[in-house]
Amino acid sequence: MILKNTFFITLFSILFVHTILGQDLKKINITTNNGHAIKKGASGFNVRIADKIWSYTHPDFVQSVKELKPGWLRFFSGTMGDAFSSATGQYDLDYISMLDHEKPFLKGFRYVKVKGPHRVVDLYELLSEVNGKLIITVNAFTESPEMILELARFCKNNNIEVAVWQFCNEPYFYVPNRNRFWWNDGFDYAAKMKPYAEAIQQIFPDAQLTLNYTWDGVWTFMKEINQYQKEHGVYWNVFSKHSYAPHTGKKDTQEQAYKRANTKLLEATSSNAMSEIEDYTWKDVPMVITEFGVWNKPLNGIYSSIYNIEYVMRQLAHTNTQYVGAHEVSNKYYPGKGMGNVVENAFENKLKIETDTVLTGIRRDLEGKAYKIYNEAVNNSEYLYHVEIANNVQVDGLKNTKVNGMFAQGYKGSNGYNYLVVSNRSAVANQYQINIDEKLLKDNLSVTYIAADSLNTRDTEIKETQIKNGILSVKPFSLSVLKWKTDSYKLEQPTIYKATVEKEGVLLKWGAIAKAKSYKIHYGTDASNLSETINVSATNTFLVNGLHPKKKYFFSVEAQNDEKISELSNTVSVTYQLPIKPEVFKVSRRDNSVTLFWRSVPNATSYLINYVDANNKSIEIDTDNVFGYRIEDLKDNTNYQFTVTAYNGLGKSISSEKEKVFVSSRVPYSPRNVSAIHSASNSIEVKWHPQAKVLSNTSYNIYRGTELHEFTKVASGIKDTVYVDASIKENTQYYYTVKAETEVGESNFHPNIATAFSKEKNNQVKIQVVETQKEGYLVKVVLNQLKLKPEDSFGAIINNVSYLNVEHIKILGIPDAERNKSFHVFIPNSKVKVNSKYAIKAFVVKGGKQIESAIVNQFISKN
Numbered sequence: 083m084i085l086k087n088t089f090f091i092t093l094f095s096i097l098f099v100h101t102i103l104g105q106d107l108k109k110i111n112i113t114t115n116n117g118h119a120i121k122k123g124a125s126g127f128n129v130r131i132a133d134k135i136w137s138y139t140h141p142d143f144v145q146s147v148k149e150l151k152p153g154w155l156r157f158f159s160g161t162m163g164d165a166f167s168s169a170t171g172q173y174d175l176d177y178i179s180m181l182d183h184e185k186p187f188l189k190g191f192r193y194v195k196v197k198g199p200h201r202v203v204d205l206y207e208l209l210s211e212v213n214g215k216l217i218i219t220v221n222a223f224t225e226s227p228e229m230i231l232e233l234a235r236f237c238k239n240n241n242i243e244v245a246v247w248q249f250c251n252e253p254y255f256y257v258p259n260r261n262r263f264w265w266n267d268g269f270d271y272a273a274k275m276k277p278y279a280e281a282i283q284q285i286f287p288d289a290q291l292t293l294n295y296t297w298d299g300v301w302t303f304m305k306e307i308n309q310y311q312k313e314h315g316v317y318w319n320v321f322s323k324h325s326y327a328p329h330t331g332k333k334d335t336q337e338q339a340y341k342r343a344n345t346k347l348l349e350a351t352s353s354n355a356m357s358e359i360e361d362y363t364w365k366d367v368p369m370v371i372t373e374f375g376v377w378n379k380p381l382n383g384i385y386s387s388i389y390n391i392e393y394v395m396r397q398l399a400h401t402n403t404q405y406v407g408a409h410e411v412s413n414k415y416y417p418g419k420g421m422g423n424v425v426e427n428a429f430e431n432k433l434k435i436e437t438d439t440v441l442t443g444i445r446r447d448l449e450g451k452a453y454k455i456y457n458e459a460v461n462n463s464e465y466l467y468h469v470e471i472a473n474n475v476q477v478d479g480l481k482n483t484k485v486n487g488m489f490a491q492g493y494k495g496s497n498g499y500n501y502l503v504v505s506n507r508s509a510v511a512n513q514y515q516i517n518i519d520e521k522l523l524k525d526n527l528s529v530t531y532i533a534a535d536s537l538n539t540r541d542t543e544i545k546e547t548q549i550k551n552g553i554l555s556v557k558p559f560s561l562s563v564l565k566w567k568t569d570s571y572k573l574e575q576p577t578i579y580k581a582t583v584e585k586e587g588v589l590l591k592w593g594a595i596a597k598a599k600s601y602k603i604h605y606g607t608d609a610s611n612l613s614e615t616i617n618v619s620a621t622n623t624f625l626v627n628g629l630h631p632k633k634k635y636f637f638s639v640e641a642q643n644d645e646k647i648s649e650l651s652n653t654v655s656v657t658y659q660l661p662i663k664p665e666v667f668k669v670s671r672r673d674n675s676v677t678l679f680w681r682s683v684p685n686a687t688s689y690l691i692n693y694v695d696a697n698n699k700s701i702e703i704d705t706d707n708v709f710g711y712r713i714e715d716l717k718d719n720t721n722y723q724f725t726v727t728a729y730n731g732l733g734k735s736i737s738s739e740k741e742k743v744f745v746s747s748r749v750p751y752s753p754r755n756v757s758a759i760h761s762a763s764n765s766i767e768v769k770w771h772p773q774a775k776v777l778s779n780t781s782y783n784i785y786r787g788t789e790l791h792e793f794t795k796v797a798s799g800i801k802d803t804v805y806v807d808a809s810i811k812e813n814t815q816y817y818y819t820v821k822a823e824t825e826v827g828e829s830n831f832h833p834n835i836a837t838a839f840s841k842e843k844n845n846q847v848k849i850q851v852v853e854t855q856k857e858g859y860l861v862k863v864v865l866n867q868l869k870l871k872p873e874d875s876f877g878a879i880i881n882n883v884s885y886l887n888v889e890h891i892k893i894l895g896i897p898d899a900e901r902n903k904s905f906h907v908f909i910p911n912s913k914v915k916v917n918s919k920y921a922i923k924a925f926v927v928k929g930g931k932q933i934e935s936a937i938v939n940q941f942i943s944k945n
């Protein structure tokens with residue numbers, strides 16, 4: 083009976099497979115001779131844990147990173163990095179005071195004060211757990227080029243490799259039409275980033291450098307950067323952007339959000355989008371995306387999870403793309419609920435707690451689950467295959483269109499597997515025959531997937547199945563990752579993440595390599611001839627001893643097993659000697675604290691700060707390897723002396739020169755939002771915003787320069803918040819900044835540098851007046867040295883600048899009596915949202931070229 087049943091089951095299986103293969107199945111075709119190489123570890127994350135209980139060393143965050151296996155992580159995050167000190171690894175109150183949206187930074191300040199510094203060395207060591215790379219976003223809002231020079235020097239002295247240096251997070255939201263004067267436009271931004279680039283290039287001449295060009299839809303800023311490129315050339319070598327293509331200032335229904343995302347996903351990743359990027363940069367420009375996401379609430383859950391992975395795949399289909407990072411790792415995996423209260427309570431009650439010992443657990447979001455199954459494929463691969471889906475499923479897009487609802491991409495793995503990733507944004511289920519080079523893929527396939535019956539699904543579990551007949555059942559709203567064994571693999575090239583001088587030698591740490599049975603360390607005193615070797619088994623740390631004092635050594639590592647040997651790792655260098663004397667280059671004071679900034683030195687494990695407190699007690703602080711440190715709980719109106727000493731396993735360096743500091747709560751904050759506008763041909767009006775709370779006896783000093791960061795004081799003791807500089811020369815570019823001063827001295831840092839410009843810069847089209855009327859707003863426009871022709875179009879563009887929204891609303895105008903000299907535009911109330919502020923610019927389109935007015939201090943708002 084058992085044999086008979088087995089026979090019928092076997093016969094049924096054969097007939098079933100034969101029936102399926104005989105059907106006219108939809109097909110997914112993998113072509114192995116049509117593809118291109120991709121960067122190892124192309125898929126990564128922005129990191130935003132400053133305002134969470136986690137730190138880079140928290141065991142639950144470490145576990146999250148190990149599960150998600152990013153190819154790279156970003157230091158120090160996005161917007162939350164605008165007031166963060168790369169030197170101290172903390173938020174700086176002086177930096178925060180320069181920005182007009184302080185609330186999130188003050189939260190970050192509280193959290194990091196309780197948790198301890200977020201140090202770049204800790205993030206880099208965390209990356210050793212996944213053999214990941216580091217991307218650094220330079221905080222050029224509140225850090226000076228000198229500070230970034232020291233960040234680069236610190237990275238070099240600690241053998242930290244930086245894959246890409248990006249200048250600023252979203253600079254395009256800090257322009258005059260948003261009443262912010264960090265840069266007047268993209269041209270000004272590009273000019274102001276050059277000193278930062280030159281600082282990094284002093285330390286890393288071949289660094290990968292990128293301007294942050296755009297956020298989907300902010301094309302004006304990108305074109306202005308391109309104008310700088312045309313006039314001055316490029317000092318950068320990479321293009322970067324952020325992308326929230328389905329985001330809108332409106333509140334979408336789920337149906338409308340679904341249509342929007344289906345259309346915008348394809349638009350943002352299209353060949354046309356890449357062509358536009360190349361039009362305003364150069365052919366084959368390398369591209370890095372440090373943030374992207376859906377950011378449209380009705381799509382949270384299964385759709386956003388599928389979208390994220392498909393977005394990465396579609397971008398990787400471009401040969402330009404190097405790295406694509408989602409926003410952000412800690413909204414994929416979260417700490418447990420309520421853990422923020424632990425931090426806030428500790429801050430409020432001045433409690434010292436070790437947050438790394440507070441186990442939070444991990445909440446795994448569905449977006450994180452999608453990345454968990456996808457990153458195994460993409461970050462274990464160095465080559466992708468083109469894949470065609472025959473008769474692609476169609477889904478609804480914007481404007482009653484139908485667009486493709488599925489996408490697939492193949493990956494040639496370097497770990498003994500190949501992969502196929504299939505996304506389905508539709509509610510349709512189908513079966514697909516998987517072909518590879520026009521032949522049925524008969525290998526045993528493992529399938530890992532997430533799927534849902536409805537867009538409303540916010541969470542579901544990862545599921546697994548096996549395929550033996552080459553037929554894949556694609557479920558509705560699903561992401562499927564297929565893998566199959568291959569005959570080839572390679573041992574990944576190791577990376578040395580740490581090299582420290584210990585008493586007995588140099589301790590090396592590198593990322594563990596899968597399938598490696600042992601490692602071989604190559605070292606020597608000649609970088610081109612690492613003649614000494616050591617075989618190391620079953621560990622990724624090793625102390626190399628027997629070294630000669632005061633000799634500089636170079637180290638590299640290769641992984642090996644019985645079959646293969648990897649490429650040699652990066653080379654790191656360490657001199658087996660005491661560190662040299664560090665030098666303090668900046669001191670800042672704030673209430674009862676002093677922050678010291680010093681130039682890091684080679685071969686240092688960490689730094690010690692020494693001083694004598696108000697009770698004549700000698701204090702020594704181990705800073706745990708940073709190049710800046712805030713000393714707190716000092717006595718007001720008291721003089722102190724500080725020294726900094728570097729140390730390693732061999733002992734201490736000579737101490738730095740003594741820094742004499744008078745601690746005072748009377749040190750003022752700088753003002754903020756400095757602007758400089760030509761009020762006449764021979765004068766410039768400099769304005770600034772005072773702080774909400776200004777110390778008594780505060781005045782302002784005005785600084786001017788014709789070169790960036792080279793200032794001369796041109797006025798002092800100013801009590802007002804405006805200064806007219808009448809001592810200027812014609813045809814000279816001027817830069818201004820302002821510092822506050824009391825009887826104890828000036829503020830610690832200057833705020834933004836204002837580039838002097840004219841409101842009449844775009845004087846061909848000028849908004850004469852904006853009148854508020856009952857039914858809306860009347861904009862009157864006059865033309866200068868410009869005449870309208872019947873075929874021209876003209877009107878006004880309004881842009882909601884009250885939030886991170888970049889939608890431009892274009893409203894056509896009506897000609898005045900003399901059509902060729904002026905026109906007016908009526909903006910109805912229906913076009914303007916309540917509690918929003920809109921920047922206005924007028925435009926004229928002639929022969930396909932759009933000419934726009936200046937957009938400084940021209941706003942409408944509706945309360």
